[in-house]
Amino acid sequence: MKGTPVSSLALAILLLLVLVTLLLAAGVGYVAHRHPALAVPITAAGMAVALVVACVGLIGAR
Secondary structure, eight states: OOOOOHHHHHHHHEEEEEHHHHHHHHHHHHHHHTTTTTTOOHHHHHHHHHHHHHOOOOOOOO
């Protein structure tokens, strides 16, 4: 059984999505680090990543 080949466009979009997710997590973590009253930096960055993954999962399930 052969798997379906993945196009280079799909791989590029996946790479960009990963980079944007990491950038978002770093930004949220930085803001939380500069203002400790907002949240613990690791928790805030993790929640941002979880939100993006959940949205992508919903879009991918369609």
